[in-house]
Amino acid sequence: MKKTANSLRKKTVVSFLLPAVRTGLFALICLLPALAFAQTADTKESEGQAYDTARSFSYYFEEGLRLKALEQYGAAFEMFRHCLSLDSTSAAAHAEIAAFYRAMNQTERYVAHYEKAFALDPGNDWYGLQLAGIYQQLKRYPDAISLLEQLVAKNPDNYELYYTLSLLHTELKQYTQAIEALNRFENSVGISQEISMQKYDLYLNLNQPKPAIKELQKLQKSNPREIRYLLLVGSGWMEIGKTKKAKKCFLQALDMEPENGTVRLFLSDYYKAVGDSLAMNEQLHLALSNPKTELESKLNIFRTLLSTCENREDSLQIERYFELLLEQHPTAYDLRDLRVRWLLLTQRKDEAVGELRNVLDLNPNQLRIWQDYLGLNLEEGNQEQIRRICLEALVYFPEEVEFWYYLALTYSMEENHDEALNAYQKCLEKADPKNRTFLSSILGYIGDIYHQTGDTARAYTHYKQALEYNPDNHLVLNNYAYFLSLDESDLSKAEKMSRRSLDFQPTNSTYLDTYAWVFFKQEQYRLAKIYIQRAIEYSKEPNIELLEHYGDILWFNNEKEAAVEQWKKASAMEGASDILQQKANRAVYLNQSSDEQ
Numbered sequence: 001m002k003k004t005a006n007s008l009r010k011k012t013v014v015s016f017l018l019p020a021v022r023t024g025l026f027a028l029i030c031l032l033p034a035l036a037f038a039q040t041a042d043t044k045e046s047e048g049q050a051y052d053t054a055r056s057f058s059y060y061f062e063e064g065l066r067l068k069a070l071e072q073y074g075a076a077f078e079m080f081r082h083c084l085s086l087d088s089t090s091a092a093a094h095a096e097i098a099a100f101y102r103a104m105n106q107t108e109r110y111v112a113h114y115e116k117a118f119a120l121d122p123g124n125d126w127y128g129l130q131l132a133g134i135y136q137q138l139k140r141y142p143d144a145i146s147l148l149e150q151l152v153a154k155n156p157d158n159y160e161l162y163y164t165l166s167l168l169h170t171e172l173k174q175y176t177q178a179i180e181a182l183n184r185f186e187n188s189v190g191i192s193q194e195i196s197m198q199k200y201d202l203y204l205n206l207n208q209p210k211p212a213i214k215e216l217q218k219l220q221k222s223n224p225r226e227i228r229y230l231l232l233v234g235s236g237w238m239e240i241g242k243t244k245k246a247k248k249c250f251l252q253a254l255d256m257e258p259e260n261g262t263v264r265l266f267l268s269d270y271y272k273a274v275g276d277s278l279a280m281n282e283q284l285h286l287a288l289s290n291p292k293t294e295l296e297s298k299l300n301i302f303r304t305l306l307s308t309c310e311n312r313e314d315s316l317q318i319e320r321y322f323e324l325l326l327e328q329h330p331t332a333y334d335l336r337d338l339r340v341r342w343l344l345l346t347q348r349k350d351e352a353v354g355e356l357r358n359v360l361d362l363n364p365n366q367l368r369i370w371q372d373y374l375g376l377n378l379e380e381g382n383q384e385q386i387r388r389i390c391l392e393a394l395v396y397f398p399e400e401v402e403f404w405y406y407l408a409l410t411y412s413m414e415e416n417h418d419e420a421l422n423a424y425q426k427c428l429e430k431a432d433p434k435n436r437t438f439l440s441s442i443l444g445y446i447g448d449i450y451h452q453t454g455d456t457a458r459a460y461t462h463y464k465q466a467l468e469y470n471p472d473n474h475l476v477l478n479n480y481a482y483f484l485s486l487d488e489s490d491l492s493k494a495e496k497m498s499r500r501s502l503d504f505q506p507t508n509s510t511y512l513d514t515y516a517w518v519f520f521k522q523e524q525y526r527l528a529k530i531y532i533q534r535a536i537e538y539s540k541e542p543n544i545e546l547l548e549h550y551g552d553i554l555w556f557n558n559e560k561e562a563a564v565e566q567w568k569k570a571s572a573m574e575g576a577s578d579i580l581q582q583k584a585n586r587a588v589y590l591n592q593s594s595d596e597q
Contacts, residue, residue, distance in 0.1 A: 057086045064096065073100070091121035095130075107138070125151060132164070141168050159188035166198070175202045191222045193229070200236065209240040227253050231266050243274055261286075261293035265301050281317060288321055295329055299338060306342055315346060333362040337369065349376060364396050374406065383410045401430040401438075408445070417449050424449075440470030447476070451483055459483070474511070477501040482514040485521045494518045509539035513546050516553065525556045544573040548580055555589045563589070 064079030077100045083093040094117035101110035114134055118127040128151050135144035145168050152161050162185035169178035179202050186195050196219040203212035216236045220229040234249030247270050253263045264287035271280035284305070288298055302325070305318060322339055329335055336359045343352035356373045360366065370393040377385050390407035397403065408423030427442045447462035463480040466473055478501040484494035498515040505511055512535035519528035532553050536542055542550075551566035564587045570576060571584040579590050 057083055057090070060086065061090075061093065061096075068096075073103075076100075089120055091117040091124065091127065094120065095127060110134075111138070125155065136164075136168060139171075141171050144168050145172075157188070159185050162188070170202065173205075175205050178202055191219055193219060193232075197232075204240075213237065213240070227256055227260065227263070230256070231263065234266060234270075238270065238273065243270060246270055259290060259292045261288070261290050261297050261301060264290075265304065284321070285324075288324055289328075291328070295332055295335070298325060299334060302338065306338075306345075318342065331362055333359045333366075336362065340372070349379075352376065364392075367397055367400065370397065371402065374403070378406070383413055386410050399430055401427050404430060405442075412445065412449065415452070417453055421446060421449055436469040437473075440466045440473045440476065443469065444473060444476040444479070448479060451479075456483070456487070472504065474501040474504040478508075478511050478514050481518060485514070485518045488521055491518060491522050495522070507538045509535045509542075509546065512538065513549060517549055520549070520553055520556070523556075525553060528553045529557050544570045544575055544580075547573075548583075551583070552589065560587070 060079050061083050064076045064083065067073075067076035067079060077097075080093055080096045080100070083090060084097065087093065094113045098110045098113035098117065101107075101113060111134060114127070114131050118124065118131050121127060128147060132144045132147045132151070135141070135147065145165065148161055148165050148168070152158070152165070155161065162181045166178040166181035166185065169175070169181060179199055182195055182199050182202075186192075196215045199215045200212045203209070203215065213233070213236050216229075216233045220226075220233050223229050230249055230253045234246040234253070237243070237246035237249065247267075250263060250267050250270055253260070254267070257263060264283045268280045268283035268287070271277070271283060284301070287293060287301055302321065305321065322342070325332075325335055326339075336355055340352050340355045340359065343349070343355060353373070353376050356369060356376065359369050360373060364370075370389070374386065374389050374393065377389055386406055387410040390403040390410070393400070393403045394407070404423050404426040408420050408427060411417075411420035411423060424442050424446050428439065431438055431442070433439070443462045443466035447459045447466060450456075450462060451459035460480070460483075463476050466476045467480075477497040481494040481498035481501065484490050484497075495515075495518050498511065498518050501511045502508070502515060512531050516528045516531035516535060519525070519531065532546075532550050535546060536550060539546060547566050547570035551563040551570065554560075554563035554566060564584065567580060567584040571580050582588075583590050
């Protein structure tokens with residue numbers, strides 16, 4: 001067959017194309033395993049990254065817990081925040097972060113994170129309970145109830161949830177629902193006084209006294225030998241105004257325990273309610289005089305009597321009861337202590353002091369009684385008696401700084417400097433080091449003693465220490481400033497301290513006198529006059545020093561007749577110095593060196 005050029009050309013093209021097609025298919029076939037391998041590698045890489053993230057999360061979470069346990073809260077917080085950046089769906093991380101926001105009082109954030117934690121892990125009852133508690137604290141009672149109902153549906157045997165539900169319903173005044181929750185609680189744990197009383201109150205809130213009483217009766221029937229439940233039923237009848245039924249319960253209790261003083265007290269309440277005062281007092285007398293009634297029971301009865309005392313007749317009756325009990329129990333210091341409270345309540349302080357002494361004689365190891373005894377004597381201001389009390393109290397309570405403090409004050413007032421310094425040193429040793437205000441006061445008092453004894457250097461050292469502890473100690477500021485003015489040393493510092501003391505007590509005549517005297521020493525006589533006159537104005541009875549200062553300042557303001565008048569007033573007072581007497585008699589200013597001016 002003759003081949004034409006066209007046929008040859010077609011064949012050549014086909015022949016040329018076939019290898020190309022085969023080559024493409026082969027390449028594609030060859031590539032298939034490679035593509036499959038590449039996809040597998042991507043999957044493995046992704047899985048590896050997830051694994052690494054999980055490992056990182058676990059590491060940072062555990063590290064956060066460790067740091068929290070070490071109380072390194074800032075670092076722990078950052079760890080948990082990083083955990084959330086690694087996995088925002090971690091309920092545990094949200095719960096931990098919530099706790100931190102709660103500590104920082106960022107309510108909105110900590111609630112949001114706890115809600116997120118529970119949403120991510122709704123099967124975690126712990127998160128649910130915590131969130132319900134948060135709602136309850138925030139008074140979001142409907143939200144708390146809704147959440148607890150969910151938890152109850154999942155955990156019907158968790159009786160504690162019913163009790164919490166009852167409290168929440170009560171807050172919303174949903175008394176019927178609260179009773180239903182308590183009934184479910186009671187079915188799980190049995191009848192108890194606490195639950196019965198709660199249901200009793202709830203029924204009364206619903207104005208349903210009959211079912212309220214039935215709750216108390218049910219409690220009593222479950223404990224027929226317990227007299228207290230019978231008394232409880234009687235009290236319930238009293239509360240709803242059924243006094244005859246109440247009396248029946250009380251008499252039944254008396255038949256069960258004729259020697260029970262508490263029953264007598266309930267009967268006395270009944271007779272008081274019906275207006276029979278004779279019968280009421282008879283029951284009280286029987287309760288208190290019964291030798292078989294324990295003292296503690298009598299004291300409980302008596303405390304109730306004291307709290308309900310209303311008039312003079314009641315007070316006289318209480319006095320008779322005290323006499324009766326003290327005759328039976330003369331050495332009972334608890335009884336005598338109770339009488340002290342009564343005597344103070346009736347404004348009979350002198351008798352109370354004597355009774356406190358009796359209490360201490362019976363049992364001296366009572367810190368509160370010593371403190372009360374000291375306090376009442378401090379009001380009298382008898383320094384010798386105060387010192388005796390402190391010395392005696394320190395035998396039993398040598399670490400109590402209060403007794404050292406008042407002991408030091410008594411010695412200071414008598415200018416027994418050595419004993420005062422010793423007692424103040426004990427104050428420094430025994431005091432709480434964090435109580436810088438108290439320590440500053442003690443150092444100031446020590447400084448005063450050193451100045452009185454002529455040891456100016458030590459005085460100023462202690463004043464400086466006092467102000468380091470409390471820069472606002474205005475008493476030290478005033479004294480330090482005044483003594484500097486007397487020494488005529490560092491008057492600028494004295495002026496600043498005196499000015500600061502007046503910031504705290506601007507009408508204190510002593511502080512105003514100091515400020516005036518500093519200006520006097522600085523020869524600023526007009527300013528000195530302004531402040532000395534204010535000192536006189538605010539002083540109820542100007543003392544000898546204040547009047548003498550006033551005279552000196554008037555003299556240098558060229559008001560010499562007025563100055564002499566003030567000196568004469570001062571010189572007429574007890575304790576006038578020779579220089580003051582000379583100034584008044586000679587009508588001339590004299591300083592401490594007796595130089596006339």
